[in-house]
Amino acid sequence: MTLMHAESDRIYRIVSVSGDGDRHRRLLDMGFTPGSEVYVAGYAPFGGTVLVSLRGFSVALRENAADLINVECADGL
Amino acid sequence: MDYNIALIGNPNVGKTSVYNKITHSFEHVGNWTGVTVEAVSKEILFEHRRITVCDLPGLYSLTVYSPEEGVSRDAVCAGKQQAIIDVCDVNDLSRNLYLTLQLLEAGAPVVLTLNMMDELSRRGQIVNYRKLEAALGLPVVPMATKYHAEVHMLLSVTVDYIEHRRHKRAELPYLKKLPLEQVKTIIEKNAEKAGVDLLYAAIKVLENDTFILEKLALSDEQKAGIAALGEGLQDKLAAARYAYIDKIMDGVIMSSVADEHHEMHEHSVHDVPLTASERDEAEKRGDEDEIKHIRLHGKIKKNEDLKRRGFSGLDRLFLNKYLALPLFFVIMLAIFLVTFGDYMPGYWMKTGLEWIFDNALHDPVQKGLTSIGAWNWVTGLVTDGIIDGLGGVLVFLPQIVLMFLFLALLEDSGYISRVAFMTDGLFRKIGLSGRSVFTMLMGFGCSATAVLTSRGMEDEKMRKKTVMLTPFMSCSARFPVYSAICAAYFSGGKAFVIFGMYILGAAVALAYAAILNKIKKFKSGEMSFIMEMPPYRIPTLTRVFQILWHNAKAFIIRVGTVVFAINIIVWLLSSFGVGTVDGNTVFGYCGDHAEIKSFLEYFASAIAPLFAPLGFGAGEHGWQAVTALISGLAAKEVVLSSIESFGGAEVVFGTDGCAALAFVVFTLLYVPCIATLAAIRKEAGWKWMLGGAALQLATAYVISLVFYWMGVLFTYNVGAAVSIIIVLVVAAIVAAVIAHAVRTRNMCIGCPGAKNCGGSCGRKKK
Numbered sequence: 001m002t003l004m005h006a007e008s009d010r011i012y013r014i015v016s017v018s019g020d021g022d023r024h025r026r027l028l029d030m031g032f033t034p035g036s037e038v039y040v041a042g043y044a045p046f047g048g049t050v051l052v053s054l055r056g057f058s059v060a061l062r063e064n065a066a067d068l069i070n071v072e073c074a075d076g077l
Numbered sequence: 078m079d080y081n082i083a084l085i086g087n088p089n090v091g092k093t094s095v096y097n098k099i100t101h102s103f104e105h106v107g108n109w110t111g112v113t114v115e116a117v118s119k120e121i122l123f124e125h126r127r128i129t130v131c132d133l134p135g136l137y138s139l140t141v142y143s144p145e146e147g148v149s150r151d152a153v154c155a156g157k158q159q160a161i162i163d164v165c166d167v168n169d170l171s172r173n174l175y176l177t178l179q180l181l182e183a184g185a186p187v188v189l190t191l192n193m194m195d196e197l198s199r200r201g202q203i204v205n206y207r208k209l210e211a212a213l214g215l216p217v218v219p220m221a222t223k224y225h226a227e228v229h230m231l232l233s234v235t236v237d238y239i240e241h242r243r244h245k246r247a248e249l250p251y252l253k254k255l256p257l258e259q260v261k262t263i264i265e266k267n268a269e270k271a272g273v274d275l276l277y278a279a280i281k282v283l284e285n286d287t288f289i290l291e292k293l294a295l296s297d298e299q300k301a302g303i304a305a306l307g308e309g310l311q312d313k314l315a316a317a318r319y320a321y322i323d324k325i326m327d328g329v330i331m332s333s334v335a336d337e338h339h340e341m342h343e344h345s346v347h348d349v350p351l352t353a354s355e356r357d358e359a360e361k362r363g364d365e366d367e368i369k370h371i372r373l374h375g376k377i378k379k380n381e382d383l384k385r386r387g388f389s390g391l392d393r394l395f396l397n398k399y400l401a402l403p404l405f406f407v408i409m410l411a412i413f414l415v416t417f418g419d420y421m422p423g424y425w426m427k428t429g430l431e432w433i434f435d436n437a438l439h440d441p442v443q444k445g446l447t448s449i450g451a452w453n454w455v456t457g458l459v460t461d462g463i464i465d466g467l468g469g470v471l472v473f474l475p476q477i478v479l480m481f482l483f484l485a486l487l488e489d490s491g492y493i494s495r496v497a498f499m500t501d502g503l504f505r506k507i508g509l510s511g512r513s514v515f516t517m518l519m520g521f522g523c524s525a526t527a528v529l530t531s532r533g534m535e536d537e538k539m540r541k542k543t544v545m546l547t548p549f550m551s552c553s554a555r556f557p558v559y560s561a562i563c564a565a566y567f568s569g570g571k572a573f574v575i576f577g578m579y580i581l582g583a584a585v586a587l588a589y590a591a592i593l594n595k596i597k598k599f600k601s602g603e604m605s606f607i608m609e610m611p612p613y614r615i616p617t618l619t620r621v622f623q624i625l626w627h628n629a630k631a632f633i634i635r636v637g638t639v640v641f642a643i644n645i646i647v648w649l650l651s652s653f654g655v656g657t658v659d660g661n662t663v664f665g666y667c668g669d670h671a672e673i674k675s676f677l678e679y680f681a682s683a684i685a686p687l688f689a690p691l692g693f694g695a696g697e698h699g700w701q702a703v704t705a706l707i708s709g710l711a712a713k714e715v716v717l718s719s720i721e722s723f724g725g726a727e728v729v730f731g732t733d734g735c736a737a738l739a740f741v742v743f744t745l746l747y748v749p750c751i752a753t754l755a756a757i758r759k760e761a762g763w764k765w766m767l768g769g770a771a772l773q774l775a776t777a778y779v780i781s782l783v784f785y786w787m788g789v790l791f792t793y794n795v796g797a798a799v800s801i802i803i804v805l806v807v808a809a810i811v812a813a814v815i816a817h818a819v820r821t822r823n824m825c826i827g828c829p830g831a832k833n834c835g836g837s838c839g840r841k842k843k
């Protein structure tokens with residue numbers, strides 16, 4: 001499952017980040033490293049963009065980035 | 078002693094605020110990513126040393142993605158600075174330290190400063206910065222920009238670092254996990270030739286950094302050698318850095334004792350929450366109180382946990398699926414009402430100023446000049462040309478400043494980035510991004526400055542389109558024109574017409590964006606995929622006063638210089654001319670003889686017939702409307718001041734309300750002021766500027782034409798006008814429904830991935 005298809009208001013653990021090149025590296029630089037947890041806050045009203053929180057900050061990802069991030073459910077709440 | 082220091086750090090950590098405080102500058106700051114787009118520097122004197130301080134655009138990593146980030150990277154790599162101040166947001170420390178590690182890898186002389194300590198303490202947390210100092214081997218200064226003493230401390234530490242501590246390269250243990258030695262041996266000679274640091278080059282080779290790879294110019298053999306070291310080294314490197322950060326961050330940020338005490342106290346009263354098995358038992362027993370207690374605790378815990386992860390509870394409201402857009406419109410409408418509505422703060426301030434100009438300036442001056450027998454034309458120049466012309470514009474000062482204030486508050490609070498997020502999907506369909514929304518909203522303030530905010534947008538075509546279309550957004554200088562003319566003709570529906578103008582401008586801009594995106598030459602490329610959400614912040618009072626003061630000053634200077642000069646030129650050209658008096662051709666002041674036609678009248682009369690179809694170009698006063706538009710090119714405020722100097726809207730448009738409406742529409746849409754054109758040329762080049770100007774002129778003409786004739790039709794035959802509108806609306810709805818049905822044929826229901834999903838989300842197809 002990728003972040004684009006995750007459910008709102010839940011926590012996920014990043015399994016891997018696919019793709020290569022700039023986009024891949026940028027996601028890594030932002031802290032989307034395998035093993036870290038992200039909170040999916042919600043999707044934009046017109047779709048295509050997901051808002052996530054990780055490591056203490058919020059960031060919106062478009063589908064072309066969110067689709068690169070493979071996650072698994074990690075609801076420990 | 079001359080030193081060079083630079084400020085570097087992640088975007089939106091307050092580098093520019095620190096810079097402003099150190100150098101006493103007023104560089105633009107804002108609560109969003111990428112406000113600073115180029116390096117700015119200033120020389121200061123600090124304790125008998127001359128220090129050049131340089132503010133750099135923000136970046137996440139030394140491997141860069143945009144030209145602005147490149148500026149920062151080059152500054153670090155050039156190594157001209159004796160010290161680099163790495164500004165970190167202490168509330169988001171782990172990601173900030175990622176850049177710090179890269180600076181240390183590059184061997185840069187880093188002084189770390191933990192900014193925004195005030196926000197941290199407000200949350201009842203403390204930071205043990207000594208631990209960081211020990212782990213990273215560099216000086217750490219915790220501070221809040223608002224305290225001058227702490228900024229002074231930062232400079233003091235930096236100077237001390239330069240003079241007394243010889244810079245030693247930090248030991249970074251995580252690098253040992255990577256095959257850097259092998260890479261070093263492979264690229265050693267190239268690095269020496271290219272003059273880059275060997276360790277830094279080796280790390281960047283692992284990261285596949287194009288900038289360094291180009292510099293090194295590796296042979297195919299060398300490339301193969303590096304490829305043989307293994308896959309996924311990039312991931313490993315990033316993960317190793319973050320793992321190291323987590324390790325050194327352990328125990329750095331803690332809750333203060335008071336907070337812990339509070340928690341203990343709470344638990345001693347409430348008892349600790351039950352575990353899952355205990356809850357099951359409680360449920361079995363049916364003990365309602367116990368179950369409620371657990372739920373309550375769970376809820377509080379969850380909110381705290383989410384806050385720690387970086388999620389703000391306010392987003393639940395502002396980004397709510399259903400409430401987000403209505404809330405946005407309500408906020409925008411409220412701003413407009415408070416600023417421009419009748420009997421609102423903006424209105425009272427304006428009315429007060431108007432009274433002062435009329436009763437305290439215009440009338441006494443006119444009386445005084447006439448009584449001492451000053452020349453007719455001098456009296457005219459002073460009262461009609463200068464006092465009325467400038468006064469007519471200056472009375473809008475309070476409203477314009479209020480508008481800027483609200484825009485700045487939206488920006489500083491962090492809300493504008495949420496707007497970008499929620500409109501992103503919609504805007505991408507027409508080839509713009511949520512980022513363009515920001516530039517366009519700023520266009521409501523001032524087109525020329527808004528155009529400059531487009532920098533930092535990733536896609537060049539999208540950026541240029543945004544730049545070209547932003548002038549359609551109704552800038553604050555155009556507002557006085559609507560207001561004065563509408564007051565004369567549409568007194569009842571004044572606010573409605575004004576709001577309509579803002580909507581019309583935005584609609585035209587969006588329609589053009591959609592059309593341009595269908596043309597291959599102008600289609601936007603793939604968009605950047607990350608938008609940062611800055612934290613919500615309450616703007617400080619000092620900042621509010623700063624905004625008010627700076628905008629008021631800028632407006633007054635503008636009115637005092639450009640508008641003043643143009644006004645006098647226009648007045649002279651429109652008040653002096655030639656005519657035939659008693660059979661002789663004479664040159665003179667129009668006020669002296671009714672037969673003398675002004676120079677401007679000759680010129681404007683010549684082109685006025687072009688505007689006759691729009692209503693306002695026809696008739697004996699047509700040339701005045703055209704003159705106002707021409708002089709408005711210098712600054713949009715001049716459109717109104719020219720009309721005022723001709724005697725006001727009632728004189729220029731007579732009784733023709735439709736012509737007045739067409740004129741207002743034309744003012745909204747036609748070529749923006751020279752300052753904006755210059756900004757567009759700077760940002761997008763001559764071609765876009767000229768193309769844009771032509772497009773705007775054509776659009777203004779066509780749409781004004783439509784408005785004028787619809788208005789005329791309404792006046793003389795309401796039935797026909799309403800019928801036409803109904804037919805058009807029905808046709809548009811039918812077309813939209815058909816288009817939507819065609820587009821969504823294969824989409825799944827409620828899928829966030831929308832078109833690109835292809836069914837992988839497992840939701841039902843329509």
